Amino acid sequence: MTAVAMTVNGKAVTGDVDPRTLLVQFLREHLRLTGTHVGCDTSQCGACVVHIDGKAVKSCTTFAWQVQGANITTIEGLAAPNGPLHPMQEAFREHHALQCGYCTPGMIMAAVDIVQRKGNDLDEKTIRHELEGNICRCTGYHNIVKAIAAGAKTMGKGA
Amino acid sequence: MYEFKFHRPTTVRQAAGLLARQEEAKLLAGGHTLIPTMKLRLAGPKHIVDLSQIEGISGIEMKGRSLVIGALTRHFEVATSPTVKENIPALAELAGLIGDPAVRHRGTIGGSVANNDPNADYPAACLGLGATIITNKRRIAADDFFKGLFDTALEPDEIIVRVQFPKPNKAAYVKFPNPASRFALVGVFVSKRGSEIRVAVTGAGASGVFRVTSFEDALKKRFGVKSLEGMTVPADGMSGDIHGSAEYRAHLIGVLARRAVAAATA
Known part of the structure; x- marks a missing residue:
């Protein structure tokens, strides 16, 4: 197991995960942020796109530990909480x-x-x-x- | 995916040491080939050596008459770099044709060159511009670097740190992308630097990227589309699959080479 720490939608988060854990799995299964989807799981379809330090990346093709310390934005973090839609x-x-x-x-x-x-x-x-x-x-x-x-x-x- | 241990060295020397010491170790740069391959269990490295924490192997600069690009430089950076656009615009265009925007944010030039996928774009640029691959051990001319399908001159503990491209007078890359994968079904890179002419082809060769010397000889007389008129490449030695037969690929080489020369001389 490996410790990961990053900022997701402005909030500091940590986890203890198998090194094989993909960023999308960490988001969905550990943080329960299920807005990010897994479509093809082969980096073709883009259903898993999140922003890593402001840039669009396919989270199914990134290990969670690779984005140690990074700033992640998911669909849940695009609009302000309880505010209007982005x-x-x-x-x-x-x-x-x-x-x-x-x-x-x-x-x-x-x-x-x-x-x-x-x-x-x-x-x-x-x-x-x-x-x-x-x-x-x-x-x-x-x-x-x-x-x-x-x-x-x-x-x-x-x- | 099989289990693995990962390492995050901070120097190239540490990374090379890990490669030498650990059995079944693989380097990880952008991960956009390695991770999908691991998911399919086509690769099952016991150790992953992540290069992202190493300083000084990313970035773009002109050194004299050459453009030098760090191995960990992302496709997005090459595609949008004012330095690349000014000095070798064909290379910026090529980088902007790789995959899709999200893939370009992660994929690296070093990873692409080291992997030597027979349908990748960067090997065509390296061979088509006469690049030098600079590793932790030596400098390797592109002509000696690409050895065959997914095979290069790299030794097991050798790591690409930079790629150096001499600035051409004229160059262009024209790609016929597979509409699903956006890999090159065929891609042709042409360049002229003084009297040196290069025509490099990716996607078509059964042994990976290669030069078309007959086209180069014709272009030496005059670097123009007319010099290639009616010229063809034999289908012998071309790859054929469900996406295109060997004959189709051979035909495309002629078409794309003429388009590339037209673009380079426009």
Whole structure:
């Protein structure tokens, strides 16, 4: 077993885990933050995307001990507790950018990362290209792309 | 996944010592090949030597006429680095084509080069630019480094610390990505540096990355698309699978090489 310590959604957390424990397992099974999903478990689908020190990463392809001391943000930590939804979450709701919802947490975490890297004015081509690592099997992506463009704009207004 | 012990050395010397002492030890950089392989139990190292705590093996700088990239530099950093974009824009573009944004935030150049996946992008850049792989022991020319599928000149306790790319006059990389994995079904890197011409191909060779000397000779006369008109590569020695036959891959080499030369001379 190995001791891990990191900050998750602004809170210092620790755990004693098998070295094989992936970050996504640590989040879901030890911290009970089940918003982060495991889809493919092969780093293809992006359902497990979280932010490590502000950058989108697939938490199914990272050992928990690799992010010792890091700052992790999951879908649960995107909006302030008991506050309104994050603008990107709100945009997904507004544009009906989900059907079954399984890919949604990863989509939203990836979307926020895209805005951080590419700015608030995103065209469709950019969004589709940047979403290469996130797979949705229901929506056909159209509403996801619309939601990300809208969410990016709202984020720019400092909402 | 099989059980393992992990180590987090803070110097390259410690890491090399661990590799030499521990049986079945594997280096971990970005982990985006090793971890999936371990999940499938295709790899079961008893010891993992994590390189992330070692200082001085990450970063990008120009040294004279060469671009030097630390082994632990992430694809994202290479893709967005103003230094890379200014000096070898083709290399920045190549790094931006690897995997997807989340993968590029973790994957490293050293990991990709050491793994020598026959469909990876960086081996094409190393061979296509005439790079030098700098390890804890020696300097290895790219021409001598890539030995075959997942095989390199690296000794068991040898660790890549930097990769040095001489700055070309012209260069471009064109990739035909597998739409599912985004690995190169075929990728062609071309460069011109003085009178030295290189055409390197990834994704197609049954023994991994290779140079197309017939194309290079043709381009030596004149570095332009016309020099490659009608030229083909035999399907002999190409890999074939459900994604594309050997003939299809051989055909793509000609197409992509012409596109790469067009991009390099645009």
